[in-house]
Amino acid sequence: MNLNMLDLNLSAVIPHLALLGLGLILLFLSPLLSKKGKEIIPHLSWIGLFLILALVIKNFSSNRTAFMNMLMVDRFSNFFNLVFIISSILVILASISYLKREDVLKGEYFVLIIFATLGMMLMACGLDLIIIFLGLEIMSISLYILAGFKRDDIKSNESSMKYFLMGAFASGFFLYGIALIYGKIGSTNLVDIANVLFASTIQHNPILLVGVGFLLIGFGFKIGLVPFHMWVPDVYQGAPTPITAFISAGPKAAGFAALLRVFLYALQSVHLSWSSALWILAVVTMSLGNIIAISQSNIKRMLAYSSIAHAGYVFVALVAGGKEGLSSAMFYLMAYIFMNIGAFSIITALGTKGEDRAELSDYTGLSNKYPWLSVFMAVFMLALAGFPPTAGFFAKFYVFSAAVKQGYIWLVVIAVLNSFVSIYYYLRVVVVMFMHKPSGVTTPIVLPFALILAILFSIASILYLGLFPQNLLTLANLSIF
């Protein structure tokens, strides 16, 4: 085979290459810098990401395949690229002071975030199960290391280990699913799979269905679906707080991006036979996440269960399917990164060296001393709970409307009742901050500029997307495949 015949089409993947380049440059640069000099790396990385963001926006409407139909750089993947890069920038901004405080400011940290972002971008544009797997692994392996980045901290180690073991299992399932599907269809390319399934009558073939089930299990682990959620609380609690924010935002969106493309595009014809199983998964995920979150006293852990519940809400959109299902899931994930990263940024700000101070009792009477910080935290909580006029409300509303449109009224009733239950635990944080008398000594909180920037940007986005969702809505509607 002549190399010239290969249609690599590198120009389509310039943002990906640029991101790879950025990561590599920083990786080689970091050992050359002194400890003081390393402080420039986070700034280089967010500036670099920012430029890549501009690049993605500039080529937003391109619709090109690369590497012989293995990658599909379209609006859909670019929409998710926005989600990933924005969340990475926010996490980097929130990380700087944390790393200084814990004395672990190392170049690798940012390089790993960049590589993880690259993995996510590959997942979003993968038009081949192998590419999706590749992206999944690049992302996951970076995250395993990041979760254990505080090497001296036993919780961080536990988090990393659990994440790795569970993730490795998930990858195994995923690969096996790919193998089974390949065995039945003869291709791992999503276009081929879609065509074969459309034309033939093997939709109910048991091997194929088991393969699809295994894929679902693999994705289920990554996005924290019940019953594959066991790792979520421990990993969230043990990982460094900014990394928790990172894990809860980008990778979840990446998992959904690939899941949406696989299930609503390639496996569209099998979708119906799976819809009752997906229905049950959505219900179980929402309900279990919300109910267990009620009894949590640690905010990081509570948000872990809440993130499971939110995965359930997005799953409602997946069950609904169709144009609205797709664009509402995209809107939801975009809105969700701001709420979650914002909340975790504030948790980061409140920690002290070696301690997260993320117990609910640590927040007692916070509003007396830090009214603004408490108000922001309250906004994040209200957004997560889905109160108008925040983005959280509109995102939920849009997902639910997609499901009602497809006739899943009972599913929506269960979803709104879930969101009703969730109000209790989100508001409890607000109760503790505003309605309890301050107790004990409070160590003064240092609020560095970068962290404030991340929080303010999240707040502004939540309010903007809540009050004027029109623009993002149009973008999401344009970006469906």
Place this chain on the structure above:
Amino acid sequence: MNNLILSLITFLPLVGCLFILLIDRSKATLIKTSAFFFSLVNFILSLYLYFNFDSSTSAPQFVINKAWIPNLGISYYLGIDGISLFLVLLTTFLSCIAILSSWSAIGEKIKGYMITMLVLETGMIGVFVSLDLFLFYVFWEGMLIPMYFLIGIWGGPRKIYATIKFVLFTMLGSVLMLVAILVLYFMHYRYSGFYSFNLFDIYQLPIPGGAQMWLFLAFALAFAIKVPMFPFHTWLPDAHVEAPTAGSVILAGVLLKMGTYGFLRFCLPLFPDTFIQLTPLFSILALIGIIYGALVAMMQKDVKSLVAYSSVSHLGFVMLGIFTLNMQGVEGGILQMINHGVSTGALFLLVGMIYERRHTRLIEDFGGLLKVIPIFSGIFMVITLSSIGLPGTNGFIGEFTILLGAFKSNVTYAAIATSGIVLAAAYMLWMYQRVVFGKVTKPENEKLKDLNWRERIILIPLLLVVFWIGIYPKPIFTKMEKSVQDLIHNSRMKTQSGRHFVVQEEVTTRELIGK
């Protein structure tokens, strides 16, 4: 001006919030003055609505209709008719008074308090002026947050329990209403081929019987909890007792009316068949509310919870009136919403004033106040009588009109409801007697100071409204008449049987009074 005025009234309090944010928190007086200023200006602006209201039409007035989220057919659509006009006025009026009443009652975090009050005002007005279902829902739910903070931060000893209970109760109804709104939205899409949350578009939608029942129940649950109707009333006493005085005033005066307003604006015109079908159920629940609320109020030791339970009873009257579905019942119901806002608001203010002096609200801690603080006792007397419904006060007109309507539709209901008035006289007068008459038994009560000028200024407007409505309610009936008439008429016409139904011209309440 006419299409901007409603936006201005709705969002001026928010502008006030931004202004207060800029003031340093140590300057308490400036914060209070500016909050009062903004709410006063807002009240004056809302008077513009009253004087420029065209009572010859039931179409929405002062309308603004701009696309908000056009992809989904959501619009920024504000407008008022003869029903919401008075609720907007009531809101701006009571907000003004509530802010003034917090002058000395709120010691800590005054800045946050005033901001919360103003945000609350925006939310409440928004609920009454929205004519787009999505917009309505945004205000309906968004308004919970400031109320939640108001009770939770500035409330009494059991404030956290009370505020969480309040939010959870209200939300349970609201989330199901959201599903119903979405179902309606897509039904409308299938029927007419375009997406719209516009209330008047959705009014046109014929809804089959079975679906109508479910949708009605989802809406009705949200509103019944808010009213609150028996058996969903249990959050109310807790919220009232724990809320700060201004919070109670707003809660009783405005928030509860959102429920009754919802029945009129949404349940009746959207689901008229089910509305008529379930009239017995809701009338009986309303009657239970009237009697039960009164009986429980009678046994209260705390004046504030007595007033809270009396609200359950009074709102039962409103609901009874609405469900008679005739001119007198509905008009009386609307008038009684205003009356209850004024009288019960005033009662809560009076209780708050005496609480500020004595730090107790137990009936047994008082007695003989007439000799010590005569002005307080005098005003208290008038308000008590208006709450009972003595002729010449507002309460009489409201309850009398409702009973007229009830007699027309069902004599048994009316007879039972009348006994509620007797019970009201019993619990109010008994409480008044124990608090005000008799000898001064407690030494602490001997040195009580009478009302100061600020407190008198707060109460005088309320007294004026009490007598205005009590003596000359005609302008109010005139303004709401056409809207109510068309609401009842159109809803009846929309029912399955309505097409064969010969609607006889009903005598309006104004004409009744005129005779």
